[in-house]
Amino acid sequence: MDFLNNLLLSNIANCLILGLTGYNIALLIYRLWLSPLSRFPGSPLAKATFWYEFYYDWVKPGQYYHRIHEMHKIYGPIIRITPNELHISDPSCYAKLFVTGAVRKSDSYPGYADGTGFEDYAAMIHTHDDHRSIRAPAQQYFSVSSLGQIEIQVVNCIKTLCQRLEGYRDINKPFNMSYALLALSTDTISTVLYEEPTNALAEPNFNKSWFKMRKQGMGVIPLLASIPWPARASVIQLLELISSYIQSWHQSSGAMLQPPKGVKEGFGATDRAETSRKQFGQDIYKRGAQLVQESGIYHLSHTLHTIITHLALNDDLCQALRNELKTIAEHSPESPSSWQDLQKLPYLDACIKEGLRMATGSQKRSTRVFPNTMVSIKGRTVPKGTPVSMSTYWMHMDPEVYVDPHKFRPNRWLGFQQNELIAEYFVPFGKGSRNCIGKNFAQMVMYHTLQELYRPGAPSMQLFETDGNDVVPTHGYLFPLPSLDSEGVRLLVHGDGA
Numbered sequence: 001m002d003f004l005n006n007l008l009l010s011n012i013a014n015c016l017i018l019g020l021t022g023y024n025i026a027l028l029i030y031r032l033w034l035s036p037l038s039r040f041p042g043s044p045l046a047k048a049t050f051w052y053e054f055y056y057d058w059v060k061p062g063q064y065y066h067r068i069h070e071m072h073k074i075y076g077p078i079i080r081i082t083p084n085e086l087h088i089s090d091p092s093c094y095a096k097l098f099v100t101g102a103v104r105k106s107d108s109y110p111g112y113a114d115g116t117g118f119e120d121y122a123a124m125i126h127t128h129d130d131h132r133s134i135r136a137p138a139q140q141y142f143s144v145s146s147l148g149q150i151e152i153q154v155v156n157c158i159k160t161l162c163q164r165l166e167g168y169r170d171i172n173k174p175f176n177m178s179y180a181l182l183a184l185s186t187d188t189i190s191t192v193l194y195e196e197p198t199n200a201l202a203e204p205n206f207n208k209s210w211f212k213m214r215k216q217g218m219g220v221i222p223l224l225a226s227i228p229w230p231a232r233a234s235v236i237q238l239l240e241l242i243s244s245y246i247q248s249w250h251q252s253s254g255a256m257l258q259p260p261k262g263v264k265e266g267f268g269a270t271d272r273a274e275t276s277r278k279q280f281g282q283d284i285y286k287r288g289a290q291l292v293q294e295s296g297i298y299h300l301s302h303t304l305h306t307i308i309t310h311l312a313l314n315d316d317l318c319q320a321l322r323n324e325l326k327t328i329a330e331h332s333p334e335s336p337s338s339w340q341d342l343q344k345l346p347y348l349d350a351c352i353k354e355g356l357r358m359a360t361g362s363q364k365r366s367t368r369v370f371p372n373t374m375v376s377i378k379g380r381t382v383p384k385g386t387p388v389s390m391s392t393y394w395m396h397m398d399p400e401v402y403v404d405p406h407k408f409r410p411n412r413w414l415g416f417q418q419n420e421l422i423a424e425y426f427v428p429f430g431k432g433s434r435n436c437i438g439k440n441f442a443q444m445v446m447y448h449t450l451q452e453l454y455r456p457g458a459p460s461m462q463l464f465e466t467d468g469n470d471v472v473p474t475h476g477y478l479f480p481l482p483s484l485d486s487e488g489v490r491l492l493v494h495g496d497g498a
Contacts, residue, residue: 031083036383042080043071050082050226057222061484062475065363069394078378085109085387087365091395091425093377097368097388098432101132104375106433109367109387115224116478118294121287124280128371128433134280135437137273138288144440150192151339154445157188158452160201165459168493174464177308178488179206181301188445189296189438193263193289218477219484263289292438298479299361300442303428304449305489306471307355310408311454312463312491317410318454320347326456342447350410352446356428357396358408363476365389366430393473393480395425406472457496464490 031048032038038047045052056064068081072089081087088097099106105128113122125131140146161184168175183200186207190197200207263286276284311318324347328337342348367389375382382388397405401421402412412422429436436442452458466489473480 040080041075062477065476101433107369115221134276174490179208185297185300189293303359306359309471339444350413353413354410360393361428363393363480365391460494461491464492
């Protein structure tokens, strides 16, 4: 009997092995020769398996964006980078792909959110119509007119940062601007979105332990993305539980980075929002607010400390900005400048644009899916429903458009009309129906932050054991990260910088 049982188990095991082998061989044949995408060029490994991307994002941490660029040099401007996704390197195609709903319906690629913990929300906004329905009330909340009503709250957060900076004046102790700006981003965004805003700027070390842990966690996303659902959900819940425990252990004052309970009135407070709640659940806008916060924290802070670092590296650029801000201060010494006033300052505007260009927005590619339309790109027809992506980073680093792209040169934006491509290839917030919903808010924070840091009477900032490498995007995770060994941008604060 034991012999028969063992023989049966052995046969079952052999059948399973043969079945899996046959399935993988058939899948390989389909992906390489029978798939509608088989005619597109690309690395055979990238065409055959998703493990190729995993290798370059996990084993070679966050380097698939760079490998994609190398593959384009070999295979051409439109290539296949996974078994089901195409990537385009020609920036002139961007405006054709990232379009409004009036031109073409654009679905998202849900796989982009794998491993982030936002798979549920990504599924809700996957289709063009559902995304439009959910986004409309929130987009109204982030309009220029709506933001004007909460501008003073944002400025107060920035003034708190400046007060913390003042505490380091002439004490010869380094001030970690990277963590301070992460705290500022967290507090400003939560002030806008939540009834119970965070107070990370009040933390002695600006929640350094929590932010450092979150930074390290970004590197785990490629691994989590490779785990099948629902096992991935269980792992993410466990990690969130552990991180919550570590957070409460490290933070003495109890300031929480986790989103507070109540989404502010106005963010999804229209009749259209109620329709979305009935369809997707009452927490739909709470989840949306969490996503806005998570996305904004890193992009906003990274752009700001990129600008601050390069200004500290070049006294002439820094003084040019101070001189311009001094002029506006002399014209209106009593009243604070509004965001609309600050946008009119050409050099301040140029510094922000150059910071946005160099901070890239994202090294991770932006992907669109066109469910109803075949699109012709570079003489090739993209089948309906195919994920097609482009990378902001390589557009912003195109040396034919941006001379010396790795150098911080605000002057390239002064009189840029002479080169239309500079504006055309500048897409830090994306374009089309799925562009960044918080772009107005992010710009408002950047204008006011730089105005406060470089206004007349503000202290000067000198880099401490920091150079340009501490802000160069190196790892192309969900958010661009500099070297993982970097301690952040550290500064010594001295007397009057005017």
